[in-house]
Amino acid sequence: MRVDLIDRAMAASGAAVRAIVYAMLALPALLVIVCSFTSGDSLNFPPTGFSMRWYREVWQNELFMTALWTSTYIAVLVSTMALAIGFAAAFAINRFAFLGKGFLQALAFSPLIIPAVVLGIGLLQLFAKLNLTQTIYPLLLGHLVLAIPYVMRTILASLSLHDRVLEEAAMNLRASPLKVIRRITLPLILPGLLSAAIFAFVTSFGNVTVSAFLTYGGHVTLPVQIFTYVDTSYDPLVAAVSSLMIVITLVIILVIERLIGAERVV
Amino acid sequence: MEEPLASRRVLTPALLLAPMILLLVLFLIVPTFGLLRASFLSESHLLDGSGFSLKQYIRFFSDSYYSSVLFETFVDGIIVSLICLGIGFPTGYSLARLSPPARRWRIIIVIMPLTLSLVVIVFGWLIILGRNGVINALLLSSGIASSPKQLLFSRPAVITVLVQQFLPFMILSVMSVVTQIDPVLEHAAANLRANRFATFRKVVIPLALPGIFAGFNLVFVLSISAFITPRLIGGNRVAMLGSLIYERIMAELNWPSGAAMAFILLVSGLGVTATLNALAASRLVRKGGRYAR
Amino acid sequence: MLALSEGKEDAVSESNDFVVELRSVSKLYGDTAAVADISLKARRGELLCLLGPSGCGKTTTLRMVAGFVEPSSGSIHINNIDMTHQAPYRRDTGMVFQSYALFPHMTVAGNVSFGLENLRWPREKRDKRVDEMLKLVELAHLAQRLPSQLSGGQQQRVALARALAIKPAVLLLDEPFSNLDAQLRVRMREELQEVVRSVNVTTLFVTHDQEEALTMSDRIVVMNAGKVEQIGTPGEIYETPATPFVAKFIGWCSLLKGTVDDAGAFTSTAGLRIMGNWSAGPATVVIRPEQLKLSAGGAPGQGQQARVLHSQYLGGATRVVLDVNGEQLIMQERFPFGRHPQHGDVLGITISTDNLRLIGEA
Numbered sequence: 052m053r054v055d056l057i058d059r060a061m062a063a064s065g066a067a068v069r070a071i072v073y074a075m076l077a078l079p080a081l082l083v084i085v086c087s088f089t090s091g092d093s094l095n096f097p098p099t100g101f102s103m104r105w106y107r108e109v110w111q112n113e114l115f116m117t118a119l120w121t122s123t124y125i126a127v128l129v130s131t132m133a134l135a136i137g138f139a140a141a142f143a144i145n146r147f148a149f150l151g152k153g154f155l156q157a158l159a160f161s162p163l164i165i166p167a168v169v170l171g172i173g174l175l176q177l178f179a180k181l182n183l184t185q186t187i188y189p190l191l192l193g194h195l196v197l198a199i200p201y202v203m204r205t206i207l208a209s210l211s212l213h214d215r216v217l218e219e220a221a222m223n224l225r226a227s228p229l230k231v232i233r234r235i236t237l238p239l240i241l242p243g244l245l246s247a248a249i250f251a252f253v254t255s256f257g258n259v260t261v262s263a264f265l266t267y268g269g270h271v272t273l274p275v276q277i278f279t280y281v282d283t284s285y286d287p288l289v290a291a292v293s294s295l296m297i298v299i300t301l302v303i304i305l306v307i308e309r310l311i312g313a314e315r316v317v
Numbered sequence: 318m319e320e321p322l323a324s325r326r327v328l329t330p331a332l333l334l335a336p337m338i339l340l341l342v343l344f345l346i347v348p349t350f351g352l353l354r355a356s357f358l359s360e361s362h363l364l365d366g367s368g369f370s371l372k373q374y375i376r377f378f379s380d381s382y383y384s385s386v387l388f389e390t391f392v393d394g395i396i397v398s399l400i401c402l403g404i405g406f407p408t409g410y411s412l413a414r415l416s417p418p419a420r421r422w423r424i425i426i427v428i429m430p431l432t433l434s435l436v437v438i439v440f441g442w443l444i445i446l447g448r449n450g451v452i453n454a455l456l457l458s459s460g461i462a463s464s465p466k467q468l469l470f471s472r473p474a475v476i477t478v479l480v481q482q483f484l485p486f487m488i489l490s491v492m493s494v495v496t497q498i499d500p501v502l503e504h505a506a507a508n509l510r511a512n513r514f515a516t517f518r519k520v521v522i523p524l525a526l527p528g529i530f531a532g533f534n535l536v537f538v539l540s541i542s543a544f545i546t547p548r549l550i551g552g553n554r555v556a557m558l559g560s561l562i563y564e565r566i567m568a569e570l571n572w573p574s575g576a577a578m579a580f581i582l583l584v585s586g587l588g589v590t591a592t593l594n595a596l597a598a599s600r601l602v603r604k605g606g607r608y609a610r
Numbered sequence: 611m612l613a614l615s616e617g618k619e620d621a622v623s624e625s626n627d628f629v630v631e632l633r634s635v636s637k638l639y640g641d642t643a644a645v646a647d648i649s650l651k652a653r654r655g656e657l658l659c660l661l662g663p664s665g666c667g668k669t670t671t672l673r674m675v676a677g678f679v680e681p682s683s684g685s686i687h688i689n690n691i692d693m694t695h696q697a698p699y700r701r702d703t704g705m706v707f708q709s710y711a712l713f714p715h716m717t718v719a720g721n722v723s724f725g726l727e728n729l730r731w732p733r734e735k736r737d738k739r740v741d742e743m744l745k746l747v748e749l750a751h752l753a754q755r756l757p758s759q760l761s762g763g764q765q766q767r768v769a770l771a772r773a774l775a776i777k778p779a780v781l782l783l784d785e786p787f788s789n790l791d792a793q794l795r796v797r798m799r800e801e802l803q804e805v806v807r808s809v810n811v812t813t814l815f816v817t818h819d820q821e822e823a824l825t826m827s828d829r830i831v832v833m834n835a836g837k838v839e840q841i842g843t844p845g846e847i848y849e850t851p852a853t854p855f856v857a858k859f860i861g862w863c864s865l866l867k868g869t870v871d872d873a874g875a876f877t878s879t880a881g882l883r884i885m886g887n888w889s890a891g892p893a894t895v896v897i898r899p900e901q902l903k904l905s906a907g908g909a910p911g912q913g914q915q916a917r918v919l920h921s922q923y924l925g926g927a928t929r930v931v932l933d934v935n936g937e938q939l940i941m942q943e944r945f946p947f948g949r950h951p952q953h954g955d956v957l958g959i960t961i962s963t964d965n966l967r968l969i970g971e972a
Contacts, residue, residue, distance in 0.1 A: 079442050149327070169352060170345065193344065258434070263545070
């Protein structure tokens with residue numbers, strides 16, 4: 052009897068905690084979308100009326116539209132470059148035996164443990180010395196550094212799941228090493244590569260903690276624009292912009308999920 | 318006919334790794350050391366200077382305000398990590414034991430806050446906690462409160478938002494380690510007359526310890542360096558080290574001071590990581606790690 | 611080098627007939643030798659089998675021939691050309707992998723054609739060859755399927771067609787039946803043998819299954835702990851095992867240790883005496899189950915007295931472990947219906963001394 056009670060209490064509390072967790076995780080994004088359709092002038096809950104008014108305002112707002120363009124532009128560049136750099140490095144780590152491999156892997160993942168403020172200020176200082184703060188380079192290179200761990204992790208995972216015997220079979224069938232990579236390795240890890248690129252895109256597109264230090268009078272990304280806007284005031288305009296970001300992110304998650312399955316994302 | 322295999326084995330990986338190494342050295346390691354250098358400058362408002370002084374560090378540790386902020390930041394970090402562990406473990410565990418189709422949408426919900434921009438999440442919480450926000454609307458309409466309550470700009474609010482932001486890291490760490498624990502072990506424990514609680518305490522948790530440590534570590538380090546959330550949710554009332562640094566650099570342009578604080582943050586974060594790693598390497602956890610499938 | 615010079619004359623006179631030759635090949639991983647000083651030769655058109663328990667170095671040997679593992683010492687020759695340090699894609703081998711290693715993103719035809727593309731065969735010739743190969747393995751109707759849509763046996767046939775399409779000097783088979791169930795295994799064995807014979811390709815075949823080795827091979831290389839224990843035809847391996855390991859590994863047998871006296875008779879350590887005409891000295895005798903016979907219906911009192919320790923009913927026959935003069939011997943016999951021997955029964959048996967072998971003696 053006692054045993055039964057403990058079992059039931061654990062099952063019930065577990066279910067309750069999970070319900071709260073999922074609600075808590077989903078709620079902020081959901082509410083942003085709900086409030087973005089308000090027809091009123093201020094952010095209230097429940098929203099007053101329904102309109103696309105604030106989406107029109109975003110479309111006409113040069114500040115946000117420029118920031119959206121900057122964010123997209125940087126994110127595309129970052130994902131392309133991160134993919135190339137990350138694939139080369141992951142391939143070397145996966146395929147070759149050399150001294151200091153563990154150290155290199157630690158280096159590749161170190162951007163995850165360096166606090167964003169440290170990286171942000173450090174890069175700001177570096178580029179200030181180089182007199183390049185007004186250019187796109189601080190953002191581009193900062194995001195590239197941030198994207199490396201995600202790209203490396205995804206590609207390393209695909210490479211280690213990839214059956215090496217298939218490459219031996221190809222070599223046995225007279226395919227040269229380059230041909231093996233082109234005909235066998237790349238096509239088979241393509242989903243992993245695509246999701247790595249998408250990861251890099253999302254990392255760059257959504258980042259604010261490092262970008263906040265790097266838009267110092269120069270190019271402003273959309274998250275930083277939202278941050279500085281909300282820092283002083285907030286209104287349904289931000290809700291509309293944020294909803295756009297939510298939709299873009301959600302679509303991207305679904306694409307990754309299709310490509311490699313959500314499990315393998317993490 | 319023989320190929321120069323030996324030289325190719327060195328040259329090829331070196332060439333492949335060069336771009337990544339170059340990128341990380343130039344734009345991660347060099348800036349970090351540049352910051353370290355700047356933290357030892359005595360004069361403020363100087364990007365580049367000469368001389369070496371511990372002035373910034375001495376000032377930080379002798380000023381009771383800074384020490385209290387550092388202390389508060391640590392306490393907040395620990396609270397956030399513990400809450401994340403408490404509610405993230407059951408969630409991560411259940412995710413690991415669900416069938417893939419049932420797992421699908423739950424995973425998407427868990428991953429969403431990770432991929433979504435932080436400002437958007439924080440903005441969502443402004444809608445929830447704001448004066449005209451969701452909670453106040455509920456309180457007013459249900460008659461519990463007669464006038465809107467000030468929910469923002471408080472430490473509990475900051476902690477709540479930080480928990481939501483970093484919870485996915487804990488859930489995913491726990492999930493990945495629990496998926497490697499064979500469910501048969503739990504059945505065996507049950508067959509040996511262990512109830513669910515005993516099974517958890519004696520089988521699941523010891524085996525899941527590596528994941529718990531990893532999740533705790535990640536959440537703690539992210540929490541203590543947060544600055545967007547304390548600034549937007551906590552306002553001027555809640556000071557955390559991250560938001561202090563942001564102000565020092567971006568508003569006051571006081572480089573050496575900001576740099577010193579950033580370094581104190583980095584070192585404390587690495588210190589906690591090292592401590593947790595040492596703990597994880599201790600006998601108990603090593604056992605768990607070794608026996609997890 | 612020593613081994614090489616010993617058999618030199620022999621090698622020169624027949625050298626053109628050897629498609630694959632390993633000369634004192636070793637592979638060390640750290641301090642442990644996966645393969646230790648192996649020398650062997652495969653004649654043209656021969657099906658040579660590498661047989662041994664798992665971890666005996668047979669797969670490593672095969673992978674060294676294919677070029678996936680570089681030997682630590684020694685040399686490997688294919689068609690009398692030194693290939694020891696040659697890249698896998700420059701070697702004239704065709705391999706069927708244990709897991710088949712079919713490219714999952716290519717069709718059956720695409721898989722078979724892949725090697726031909728790398729050899730830069732013109733398209734028409736290629737298509738013709740693919741068609742020919744798929745007909746050979748009776749899979750022409752599945753040419754456009756993906757490997758995941760095929761059964762295990764079909765996948766194996768595609769792997770074989772793919773390896774043979776490029777007309778390799780030597781076909782390498784790495785435990786090709788281990789992924790098939792018992793019944794399919796026997797059928798595929800026959801099919802594979804037929805295909806290999808019809809194209810008359812020299813074949814190196816790795817297996818741990820002695821039945822496979824005995825039924826399929828022209829010659830068997832028995833390996834153990836990285837070394838060659840014996841090379842010979844299936845008959846030689848079974849009937850005249852060179853070492854106790856070979857005797858034990860191939861088929862059932864009882865090994866008796868003892869000495870041969872001046873009269874040429876063998877006495878085991880426990881005291882079992884077997885008459886013969888061997889040369890004196892310490893020796894080990896191999897007794898196969900079929901060399902034990904029931905004397906006059908197995909009634910006690912006739913022949914040697916044997917007490918049944920335990921017996922296993924096999925359907926067609928019964929395998930009985932007997933205690934004969936303190937030695938344990940295995941016998942396989944068809945007992946009359948209802949007369950299945952029980953533990954403790956006493957039988958009268960005779961040990962046939964024809965073909966009875968002492969290990970280490972010619």
